[in-house]
Amino acid sequence: MDSLLDLQFWPDWPLALDPLACFGLVLFLAVVLGEIASRLRLPRISAYVATGVVLSFGRELPLLAGLLPSAHLVFELAFALLLFELGQRIDLGWLRRNPWLLATSLAESLLAFVAVGALMLLFDQPPILALLIAALTASTGPAVVLGVSKDSAARGQVTDRLALLSALGSCYSFVVLGVAYAWQHGETTEPLAAVLHPLYLLLGSMLLGGMAAWAVLRILARIKPGDNSQTLAAIALIIIAVALAKTLDLSVVISLLFAGILSRSLDRQHRLQPMDFGLISRLALIVVFVATGALLQPAQFMAALPAAVGLLAARALAKGVGVFLFARPSGLSLRKASLLSIGLLPMSGAALLWVESTAAIWPELGAQLAAIVLTALLIMEFLAPPALQFALRRANETGDKP
Amino acid sequence: MSELDFSHSAPLSLGVELELQIVSRLDGDLTGGATELLALIERKAHRGDFKPEMTESMIEVSTGIHQTSTSLGDELLDVRQTLLAAADKLNLLISGGGAHPFQHWAERKIFDKPRFHQLNELYGYLAKQFTVFGQHIHVGCPNGDEAIFLLHALSRYLPHFIALSAASPYYQGVDTAFESSRLNAISAFPLSGRAPMVKRWSEFTDYFTNMKEFGVVESMKDFYWDIRPKPEFGTVEIRICDTPLTIQRATELAAYAQTVCRYLLVERPFVIDESLYAVYTINRFQAARFGLDGGLIDPVSKQKGLLRDDFLATLSKLAPHAAELGTATHLESLRRAAERGNDALWMRDTYARSGSLPDLVWQQAQLWRESQ
Numbered sequence: 001m002d003s004l005l006d007l008q009f010w011p012d013w014p015l016a017l018d019p020l021a022c023f024g025l026v027l028f029l030a031v032v033l034g035e036i037a038s039r040l041r042l043p044r045i046s047a048y049v050a051t052g053v054v055l056s057f058g059r060e061l062p063l064l065a066g067l068l069p070s071a072h073l074v075f076e077l078a079f080a081l082l083l084f085e086l087g088q089r090i091d092l093g094w095l096r097r098n099p100w101l102l103a104t105s106l107a108e109s110l111l112a113f114v115a116v117g118a119l120m121l122l123f124d125q126p127p128i129l130a131l132l133i134a135a136l137t138a139s140t141g142p143a144v145v146l147g148v149s150k151d152s153a154a155r156g157q158v159t160d161r162l163a164l165l166s167a168l169g170s171c172y173s174f175v176v177l178g179v180a181y182a183w184q185h186g187e188t189t190e191p192l193a194a195v196l197h198p199l200y201l202l203l204g205s206m207l208l209g210g211m212a213a214w215a216v217l218r219i220l221a222r223i224k225p226g227d228n229s230q231t232l233a234a235i236a237l238i239i240i241a242v243a244l245a246k247t248l249d250l251s252v253v254i255s256l257l258f259a260g261i262l263s264r265s266l267d268r269q270h271r272l273q274p275m276d277f278g279l280i281s282r283l284a285l286i287v288v289f290v291a292t293g294a295l296l297q298p299a300q301f302m303a304a305l306p307a308a309v310g311l312l313a314a315r316a317l318a319k320g321v322g323v324f325l326f327a328r329p330s331g332l333s334l335r336k337a338s339l340l341s342i343g344l345l346p347m348s349g350a351a352l353l354w355v356e357s358t359a360a361i362w363p364e365l366g367a368q369l370a371a372i373v374l375t376a377l378l379i380m381e382f383l384a385p386p387a388l389q390f391a392l393r394r395a396n397e398t399g400d401k402p
Numbered sequence: 403m404s405e406l407d408f409s410h411s412a413p414l415s416l417g418v419e420l421e422l423q424i425v426s427r428l429d430g431d432l433t434g435g436a437t438e439l440l441a442l443i444e445r446k447a448h449r450g451d452f453k454p455e456m457t458e459s460m461i462e463v464s465t466g467i468h469q470t471s472t473s474l475g476d477e478l479l480d481v482r483q484t485l486l487a488a489a490d491k492l493n494l495l496i497s498g499g500g501a502h503p504f505q506h507w508a509e510r511k512i513f514d515k516p517r518f519h520q521l522n523e524l525y526g527y528l529a530k531q532f533t534v535f536g537q538h539i540h541v542g543c544p545n546g547d548e549a550i551f552l553l554h555a556l557s558r559y560l561p562h563f564i565a566l567s568a569a570s571p572y573y574q575g576v577d578t579a580f581e582s583s584r585l586n587a588i589s590a591f592p593l594s595g596r597a598p599m600v601k602r603w604s605e606f607t608d609y610f611t612n613m614k615e616f617g618v619v620e621s622m623k624d625f626y627w628d629i630r631p632k633p634e635f636g637t638v639e640i641r642i643c644d645t646p647l648t649i650q651r652a653t654e655l656a657a658y659a660q661t662v663c664r665y666l667l668v669e670r671p672f673v674i675d676e677s678l679y680a681v682y683t684i685n686r687f688q689a690a691r692f693g694l695d696g697g698l699i700d701p702v703s704k705q706k707g708l709l710r711d712d713f714l715a716t717l718s719k720l721a722p723h724a725a726e727l728g729t730a731t732h733l734e735s736l737r738r739a740a741e742r743g744n745d746a747l748w749m750r751d752t753y754a755r756s757g758s759l760p761d762l763v764w765q766q767a768q769l770w771r772e773s774q
Contacts, residue, residue, distance in 0.1 A: 091427050097490040153509075155426065156434045157492060270430065270761040331442045331491040396458070397434060399509055 026055060030286045038151075043385040045147040045289045050382075052293020072353075075291040078284035079143060079350065080242045080256045081235065085281055086146045087209075087260015089163045100330035101161070105168040108322025108344060113138040113176075115318035116311050120372075123307050128184055129368055132358070135176040136351040136373055137315055139169030141384070142257070144346035147285045148385050153399025154392040158336055162343045162388075167257050170348060174251045175202050177354060184362075205250040209258025212241040216263045231277060234263075253350060289381075292349040295356075296378050300371045308375040319344045342391040346384035347377050405621060406607045408546035411467070411636030414664055414727070415542035416474050418656050419464040420645050421455055421535040422485070423502055425495040425767060430760035432505040432533070434458035435494045436513055442488040450481035456518050457510040457533050461485070461496075467542070471657035471729050478649040486771060495767035498652075499749070500535055500570030500584035500644025504759045507531045507574070528591060534584040535645040537567060537652055539659045540637035546603025548667065549631045552638045553597055554674045555666045556629050556659075557682060560642055561689035561698055562713045566736055567643035567655055568693050569745035572759065581693035581746035582644050585686070593619070594626040595683075599676045606631065628686075638663075647745040647766055648773035650735070657732035662716070664723040672702045693747075694740050713740055 033047035095102045117134035121127065145166045149159050178201040182193075219233045238256065245255040277284070320341035327337035351373050359366025392398050426433035436458045443452050453462045463481050468474040489496050510530045512522045522529040543549040568581035580586065588594050600606045613619045622632065628642045640659055646652050665671070672678075681699040688696035694710040717737055724730040743751075748769075753762045 089428060091493060094427075094493040097493065155431075157438050160428075160493060264428075269756055270758055270764055331438065331488070333438070333441055336438070396511060396514070 026051065026290060027283075027286060029054070030290050034286075043148045043389045044151050045144065045285060046382060046385045048286050048289035049293040049385075052290040053296070055290065055294045056297060072291075074287055075295075076252065076353070077239060077242060078287035078291075080238055080252055081277065081281060081284045082143045082146050082288060083253060083256035084234075084238050084260040084263075085277055086142045086163055086167060087257040087262075088264050089146075089160075090167050090257075090261050090264075091164075092261055092265065094160075094164065098330055100326045101164065102168075104161075104323060104326040104330055105165050106172075107325050108165065108319045109138050109169045109172050111318035111322045112315045115314040119310055119314045120307070123310070125307075125368070125372075128180070129365065131180055132177070132354075132365075132369055133311070133373055135173050135180060136354055136369075137311060137347060137376060138176075139173040139348050140166040140319075140344045141346035141348040141350075141380075142166045142170050142253075143285070143288050143349055144381075144385055144388065145343070147289070148346075148388045149392065150281070150285075152389055152392055154397045155399070156395060156397030157332065158340050158343060158395040159392060159397050161332070161340055165340075165344060166346075167261075170253050170257065170350070171202075173348070174253050174350075178251060181358075184365075201251055202254065204248065205245065205254035206258045208241060208245055208248070208250055209255040209260075210262050212237055212255070212259035213262035213266055216259070217267055231280070235277075235280065288349060292352060292377075292381060295352055296374055296381065297370075299367065299374075301375050301378070304371040304375040307372050308379060311372065311376050312379060316341075316345060336395055339391040339395045343388050345380065345387050347380040349377070349381070351377055406610055406633050408543075408549065408603055408631075408633040409636035410544070411542035412469065413542055413544045413548075413667070414469075414660055415637075416468045416471060416656050416660050417465050417540040417635070417637070418474060418478065418652060419462055419538040419540075420478075420498075420649075420652055421460055421462050421537075422645060422770075423497040423499060423535055424459045424461055424489075425497050425502075425763055427493050427495055430495075430504075430763035432459035432502050432510070433494065434511055435489075435492055436461050438492055439485075439488050439494065442491060443484060448480070448484045449477050450484065452485070454513045454515060454518075456513060456521065456529060458513050459502075459505070459510060459533060460513075460535065470727070471653055471660060471732050474656055475650070475653035475732075478653055482649055482770075495764070496770055497763060497767040498535070498569065498645045498647040498649075498770045499745070499766055500568070500582055501573050501587070502533070502535075503572035503749075503753075503762055504575040505533065507533055525591070531587055531590070534570070534587045536584065536641060537643040537645045537655060539640045539643065539656050540632060540635055541640070541659055541663045542635075542637050543631075546606070546631070546633065549633075549636075549638045550601060550603055550606055551674060552663055552666060553629050553631055554599070554601075554678060555672070556638070556640060556662065557596065557678055558672070558701060559662050559716065560628060560640075560682075561685045561696070561709055562658070562716065563640060563642050563655065564686065564689035565693045565696065565709055565713070566658070566739060566744060567646050567651070568690070569644040569647050569749065571746045571749055572753070572762070575759065577750075580691050581744065582690040584644050585642070585690045588626060591626045593624060595628065596679060597625070597627045597630060599679070601674060603631075644745070647748065647769050649770075650773055651739070651745065654732040654736050654739075657727075657729040658736055661720045661724050661727055661729045661733060664727060665720050668723065677701060693744055710740055 030048050030051040033051050034044035037044050037047035113134045116137050117130045120130035120133050145162050175198050179198050182197050216234050216237050220230050223230045241255055241259055242252055245252045323337050323341045327334060355370045355373055358369055424433060424435045436454050439461055440452055440454060451464045455462045463485060465474055465477045485496055507530045510533050512518050543552060564582055570582050570584040571577055573583040598609055600609055629640050632639045643655055678701050681701050685698050689709055696709045698709040698712045699706050717733055724733050749762060752765050
């Protein structure tokens with residue numbers, strides 16, 4: 001025996017860390033940065049995105065290479081969980097009691113859609129690209145809304161309206177997108193399909209969501225309220241619903257939002273209300289935003305910057321107009337209407353998934369789409385959470401210390 | 403006119419203030435919304451007055467002046483309608499009850515008004531713990547001396563008001579074993595409890611001036627007494643009641659107050675002196691803890707009995723006055739409540755069926771909306 005190092009039990013050098021260790025390291029980094037952000041009175045999710053961006057610089061490292069392929073699946077599951085949780089905070093009956101909210105929702109989404117689309121045509125983008133970009137950016141990011149409201153323990157009119165508007169906007173966006181993609185794909189040339197496909201997407205996803213909600217409630221009725229098993233059973237059902245939505249070519253976003261919405265509105269005995277995903281939802285937030293940061297790879301950031309900035313400005317303006325148009329009849333003061341407009345700024349991280357699937361089918365269109373949408377998304381992932389937090393604070397709806 | 407000049411008001415006229423809970427449809431917890439509700443309500447002409455209270459989760463409604471409890475009840479119906487229309491628009495629930503069953507006081511936000519911020523500074527956590535909800539009943543008095551007489555004489559009947567209105571058995575998520583836990587939140591304030599033994603309005607103004615010179619109070623508002631005079635309105639104000647779960651009960655309590663006051667003013671059944679207060683805190687505790695099943699010591703006759711029996715006996719004495727005032731129907735409803743159970747009992751029964759406090763709040767809000 002020459003030296004102690006020759007002994008058999010020592011691990012091989014260099015050390016090979018498996019994805020699990022990477023995940024641990026990333027999680028640790030995200031939590032630490034999150035706490036620093038919180039000390040600086042910034043939203044924690046900004047720090048999670050930053051973690052992801054740091055991570056993306058090291059994507060060539062063998063240490064991280066193992067992690068990224070699994071990121072999509074985890075991202076989608078975590079995103080679905082957040083959608084379900086957001087859905088639980090939404091009361092569709094409110095639209096019946098205050099129809100002006102539906103008007104606000106349609107106005108802010110439609111105006112943003114038209115404004116962005118028109119601007120893209122002005123920038124000489126092909127119509128299909130303009131359509132896709134407009135549909136991807138018209139809605140407000142539900143995960144950011146949920147993440148920041150939870151992070152700052154917000155309650156009140158602006159918080160509730162933001163949740164509702166971001167959920168409705170996501171539904172509109174994803175129906176338009178689903179149809180646009182099917183058309184582009186040339187699968188549906190018959191006029192009948194033009195009518196049936198959006199219906200299939202919307203009603204099918206709602207039906208799936210409804211079934212998931214029904215199953216959640218049936219199971220919860222048999223478990224003691226407040227027991228952790230309730231939460232775990234619900235999570236299991238959420239995962240199954242995601243898998244089914246993908247198999248049936250339905251919208252994961254709409255299905256899970258509706259599962260959340262219906263699980264609450266069908267809950268006549270209010271059994272579900274104490275249900276809190278707690279730490280698991282915190283973990284989901286970390287996963288979603290770290291993954292967003294890591295996967296955001298705007299190829300031509302500088303080249304796309306003017307178009308992206310123009311897009312964001314047009315979008316912000318259009319959403320503001322939509323909110324102000326119906327602020328008074330919907331019972332909102334102009335001050336809170338301006339705060340609500342700021343709160344609507346976040347873009348949906350789900351755009352990332354759409355861009356990637358586009359690139360997989362049509363590489364050229366995907367690249368063009370990626371350039372603008374991902375640049376805009378990257379800007380918004382950093383600007384929007386603090387803006388949203390600011391709006392909720394000024395609305396005096398946050399629970400954190402002033 | 404100084405603050406302590408006693409305004410004239412029609413004897414035995416009635417007015418009511420109700421502090422109500424603003425509740426989220428999402429989880430039944432209290433939620434902010436007073437600012438928006440008030441802004442929305444003030445857009446249109448309406449009956450009644452709507453005012454902010456200490457925290458964003460409370461709203462106070464008050465009626466105009468009424469000669470009869472029936473017309474008071476009509477106005478309260480309108481007030482409920484106005485409030486519910488605005489609340490629906492904002493997706494809020496409105497609920498009666500003396501305390502929210504499971505809210506956490508630390509999460510409350512002080513309504514943005516200088517007076518509330520000052521009180522928050524002065525009282526610290528008591529200010530936010532003061533997120534409790536009461537009914538105040540104003541009864542018109544011909545002059546200040548009569549107001550002082552009623553103030554003391556009514557103390558004999560205070561336990562009835564506590565037990566009949568009690569609607570706060572749950573507080574901060576637990577069953578307190580009290581029927582009105584709200585009273586304990588009020589007792590913590592240094593200027594709570596009973597008014598001092600003064601027998602004429604002039605003595606009262608001396609007392610007030612003295613306290614003001616000490617710098618202890620700035621206005622009458624700083625006294626949180628169970629019963630206090632309100633010179634500005636020319637009334638005596640009974641502040642002991644929990645906000646009931648229905649406006650009907652609120653109306654009945656006002657009718658009871660009016661009838662008792664008439665009985666006291668007309669029959670002068672006993673002499674006012676300090677001995678009236680010998681068992682005041684004991685009776686108050688028994689009523690808050692056990693409701694109608696509590697014990698009651700009559701400070702006048704020195705007899706010991708049950709609160710329920712004392713209340714029923716009082717009702718018979720009030721009969722001619724009720725006939726005179728037209729309050730007999732309302733008093734009959736109270737008699738039934740005394741026999742069958744008050745709002746606190748309804749809350750305990752409802753919770754026992756569902757086992758969920760959020761569900762209890764939901765049912766309370768339904769009851770508030772639909773009661774007839």
